[in-house]
Amino acid sequence: MKVRQTGFIVALAVFAIDQFTKWWVTGPLGISHIGDQLVLLPVFNFTYTENNGISLGLFNATTEVGRWMLVALTSAIAVGVAYWMGREKNRIDQMALGLVLGGALGNIIDRVRHGYVVDFADLHFGAFRPFLIFNVGDAAISIAVVILLLRAFLSRKDQETGSGPEERHEHA
Numbered sequence: 001m002k003v004r005q006t007g008f009i010v011a012l013a014v015f016a017i018d019q020f021t022k023w024w025v026t027g028p029l030g031i032s033h034i035g036d037q038l039v040l041l042p043v044f045n046f047t048y049t050e051n052n053g054i055s056l057g058l059f060n061a062t063t064e065v066g067r068w069m070l071v072a073l074t075s076a077i078a079v080g081v082a083y084w085m086g087r088e089k090n091r092i093d094q095m096a097l098g099l100v101l102g103g104a105l106g107n108i109i110d111r112v113r114h115g116y117v118v119d120f121a122d123l124h125f126g127a128f129r130p131f132l133i134f135n136v137g138d139a140a141i142s143i144a145v146v147i148l149l150l151r152a153f154l155s156r157k158d159q160e161t162g163s164g165p166e167e168r169h170e171h172a
Contacts, residue, residue, distance in 0.1 A: 007085040007098035014102025018136040019109065022118045031120060047122035049133045050114070067115050071108060078104045092151060099144035103137030 026032040031048045038046040052061050053070075061070045078101055085097040110117040119133045134142075 006091055007088065007094035007101070008082075010095045010098025011082075011085075011102035011105065014099055014137065014140045015105045015109075018103065018106030018140070021136050022106075022110070022120070025120045026118060037122075043123060043125055045122040045124070046120045047133055049119045050116040051119050051132075052116050064115075067111060071111050074104055074108050074111070078108065090151075093148065096144040096147040096151070099140040099147075103140035103144070106135070106137035 025046050026048070029038060029046065030036070031038055031046050034049060036048040040046060052067075061067045081097055081101045081104065085094060085101060088094050088097060107117045117135065117137075119135050119138070121135060121139070122133045123129065123131055
């Protein structure tokens with residue numbers, strides 16, 4: 001498989017899993033109204049909510065104009081990520097960008113279809129919630145950002161110390 005295809009395959013998988021889990025939770029499980037909840041574990045529930053904004057509830061779009069502006073903005077970002085992914089040579093970065101693209105596309109589709117993004121994953125420790133309620137696409141994007149940041153910082157450190165992959169192999 002070509003390296004450049006890897007990210008697009010990851011994006012397709014994340015998109016499919018995101019949409020399937022949203023369908024499963026809101027359809028067969030019947031968790032489809034604000035506040036509906038299914039307790040799965042003492043620290044994890046499915047709790048239905050609708051996100052009118054983007055990450056962390058920022059830029060709430062409660063009007064039709066706001067909704068379509070968010071669709072346009074997130075679509076432009078998705079196109080930029082796809083372009084970057086198509087040019088990226090590093091397989092790990094490709095996969096991380098695929099996580100971002102797949103998650104973004106899942107959330108864009110929700111916003112187009114419903115006017116909001118369906119969120120349901122509720123991690124909590126008693127009353128403490130380290131995250132807002134999220135979905136598979138949100139999780140994929142968050143994980144990808146951490147991977148990309150770690151890779152950027154570790155790559156920079158390797159370049160500054162002269163211990164990049166080439167140098168490490170020479171000393172082995």
